[in-house]
Amino acid sequence: MLGANGAGKTTTLRAISGTVSRSGTIELDGKILKGGPEVAAKSGIAHVPEGRGTFVELTVLENLRLGAYTRRDRDVKADITRVGEYFPWMVERGGQRAGTLSGGEQQMLALGRALMSRPRLLLLDEPSLGLAPLIVREFFRIVRELNEKEGLTVLVVEQDARIALRASQRAYVLEVGRVALTGTSDELQGDESIRRSYLGY
């Protein structure tokens, strides 16, 4: 999901996860979502908000355990191992306080924590914000891998249109609260005029 500042990208994600009041209906797998973020989390939506959604006072491992909060099964340990395959340092430095991690590590931790809930839909809000280009690329490589290997649906809000279009299959351009343009990411990338007028590169 692309768009200028104030187009309503973050608000869209918040509406999906129930952190803002909303009208109309939002369906996930044909089921209407009702209630606040606790309910959305239970229905399988993992929302990583803008600005590194981690609990800075808690340790890396505690952040991961919290990610699995809504789950009743006992496979949490196995899932920590699974997340550790993507991010080995999270297991190695599990006792470190999240607040002492670098910005990139915190963003990765937010992603790792979201995975712990075994989401059906992952919402990422501006994951590239304030991160070095190399780390952004690594982040999107992992997101893509999750999408391709594990079939995880991801809705990304991104300022950096170039990297977002490369990582995604479908794109929506928002303009003051409405979808101004939608198509496959390849179409949007390929169209010179769209790129110039909407995406600015």
Next chain:
Amino acid sequence: MLVAAAFDFSDFMQQVVSGLASGGIYALLALALVIIHRSTGVINFAQGEMATLSAYIAWTLIVNHGWSYWPAFVVTLALSFAGGIGIHRAVIRPVERGSVLRIVIVTIGLLVAINGFVIWKWGGEPQQLQGPFGTKTYDLGGVVVAAHDIGTIAVALGIVGLLWLFFRFTKVGLALRAAAVNPEEARLVGVRVTWMLALGWGLAATLGAVAGMLTAPTVGLDPQMMQAVLIYAFAAAVLGGIDSPIGAVVGGLLLGVLLNMLSYLSQYGAFDWFTEELRLPAALLIILAVLLVRPTGIFGRPEVKRV
């Protein structure tokens, strides 16, 4: 100012042990204050009266209904836990979104209301609540210690240990911490934050109940009995760091021993002006000194915000 030649080690240790015993009580109540401060963001001025109410409930069960101490202890804890949750739901939650001042005023209102209720229900005259540890004393290598003191220290540290295990290793404990440090984020991972805050009030009330039941046997059960203890608990919490559970415990024990040491040394000529009446002002002085010199306390961290 001459220190008496005969420094009596066993006498000194006795003072340390009894200081730890009263310090253990301060620690429990300070911990209750810290839990509520972390979750609701205010000092709960009613914490002492809530503890007094719990002690009266225990007294009623034991004296009026003939229960033995430990069953009454457990039931009182359970009732206090439920009561704490009830207080949060009934009077704190409605004002929680408002300013801090509103919540503080509500806790002061609670203080007055509970105090009034206790006097109305049980009368103002002091009652006797027997402790579970009796009046025996033990001789540990020349150091004579009261069973009540040892028992108090054991119960206080036991409760603190249990609480640590709960916060550290259980899912609910972790969720409670998450809800306290970052409620919005906690909701996104599915934690029901309002329930967690209520649970925090329940835990605080339970800690207070233990403190109240341990205080009553030594100072006598009366409606005002926890008011001084609450001041000590404030001092302990501020000394350790108002947001630090470990700080509350260390601060409480430290304060208990420190105040006893002042009394003890006055026997030997040092601080001979220090009498029992000065214990409370000394605690207030500690609050003031910590706030001026190191506002975060021993274990507190200054608040860091990413801007």
